[in-house]
Amino acid sequence: xHVRKAVIAAMKDKKQRASLAEIxxxxxxxxxxxxxxxxxxxxxxxxxxxxxxxxxxxLNYVPNRLAVAFASDAASTLVGVLVPRLSGGLxxxxxxxxxRTLARFGYQTMIGTYEQRLDxxxxxxxxLLSWRPTGVILTGRRHSPQTTAxxxxxxxxxxxxxxxxxxxxDVSVGVNHFDCGYEMGRLLVSRGRRKIGYVGAEPxxxxxxxxxxxxxxxxxxxxxxxPLETEILNDRPGFYAGFYGTETLLSRHASLxxxxxxxxxxxxxxxxxxxxxxxxxxxxMGIAGWGGMDVTSVLEKKLTTTTxxxxxxxxxxxxxxxARIHDxxxxxxxxxxTRLVPGNTG
Numbered sequence: 001x002h003v004r005k006a007v008i009a010a011m012k013d014k015k016q017r018a019s020l021a022e023i024x025x026x027x028x029x030x031x032x033x034x035x036x037x038x039x040x041x042x043x044x045x046x047x048x049x050x051x052x053x054x055x056x057x058x059l060n061y062v063p064n065r066l067a068v069a070f071a072s073d074a075a076s077t078l079v080g081v082l083v084p085r086l087s088g089g090l091x092x093x094x095x096x097x098x099x100r101t102l103a104r105f106g107y108q109t110m111i112g113t114y115e116q117r118l119d120x121x122x123x124x125x126x127x128l129l130s131w132r133p134t135g136v137i138l139t140g141r142r143h144s145p146q147t148t149a150x151x152x153x154x155x156x157x158x159x160x161x162x163x164x165x166x167x168x169x170d171v172s173v174g175v176n177h178f179d180c181g182y183e184m185g186r187l188l189v190s191r192g193r194r195k196i197g198y199v200g201a202e203p204x205x206x207x208x209x210x211x212x213x214x215x216x217x218x219x220x221x222x223x224x225x226x227p228l229e230t231e232i233l234n235d236r237p238g239f240y241a242g243f244y245g246t247e248t249l250l251s252r253h254a255s256l257x258x259x260x261x262x263x264x265x266x267x268x269x270x271x272x273x274x275x276x277x278x279x280x281x282x283x284x285m286g287i288a289g290w291g292g293m294d295v296t297s298v299l300e301k302k303l304t305t306t307t308x309x310x311x312x313x314x315x316x317x318x319x320x321x322x323a324r325i326h327d328x329x330x331x332x333x334x335x336x337x338t339r340l341v342p343g344n345t346g
Contacts, residue, residue, distance in 0.1 A: 173316045
């Protein structure tokens with residue numbers, strides 16, 4: 001009942017909203033003159049300007065910015081931002097920082113999600129380009145040929161963020177995920193771990209976690225140890241995926257003495273499984289995550305992980321795009337640093 005009332009109220013408000021023609025009549029000017037005043041296009045007196053703006057304010061006129069943009073030569077202020085998902089602290093923090101940073105420069109964001117699916121990214125970009133964006137920020141370095149072709153044809157600045165790309169289509173702002181995994185693998189080996197596993201979750205397609213897994217596997221191989229045992233669920237990463245993935249992996253490889261997780265939330269799920277099943281951390285099992293997520297702040301033991309400044313990544317991506325929009329100098333490849341946190345769970 002409350003929802004229906006809200007919808008009806010919104011419909012009434014829309015019907016009562018003043019149009020540009022009503023503003024023109026109230027100000028005793030033509031619709032074209034009223035439009036020029038609202039666009040600050042010139043060709044009118046100061047007295048006319050004040051009268052039109054006064055009536056617009058009195059009638060609570062809200063201009064159609066899209067119509068204004070297409071009716072003039074003014075540059076678009078729309079920026080598209082595409083991320084795998086908004087759930088999970090890191091992606092949300094990145095998007096929030098991008099939106100806040102772009103707003104400071106006078107830009108608005110259109111945000112989409114694609115779950116690492118290149119076909120979804122392609123469809124989203126096609127729809128976005130119909131709005132004539134001034135730039136776009138994508139996640140990752142893998143795109144379909146059609147997506148690449150559309151971006152080349154659009155001739156707008158593009159920032160590929162999150163996963164460092166040394167050969168970007170325009171600008172790359174990201175983290176070296178392979179190095180993160182390799183560094184963690186070396187740490188686990190240095191602590192005496194000899195049988196190491198990995199637990200991840202990918203609902204549709206491989207993401208950056210797979211790159212970290214590859215780095216960790218190489219570090220273990222370089223140390224002359226048995227290959228990394230893996231469990232990658234067809235699910236979204238999170239606490240439950242970490243819990244269930246640990247159970248599944250250990251049911252097949254009970255002799256493991258350490259597990260590297262796709263992210264910190266999954267690592268916390270792994271810790272919970274160990275606690276519930278009498279597995280002592282770190283004596284019986286080493287646990288390591290990635291991301292420096294807030295969820296780890298409530299743990300009794302400091303999680304072994306790699307921290308990444310999500311806000312710094314978002315700010316750097318947004319500022320790099322703005323620099324490209326204004327043809328200002330900006331590096332093609334911007335690496336966002338990470339920090340290995342040894343903790344006491346690994």
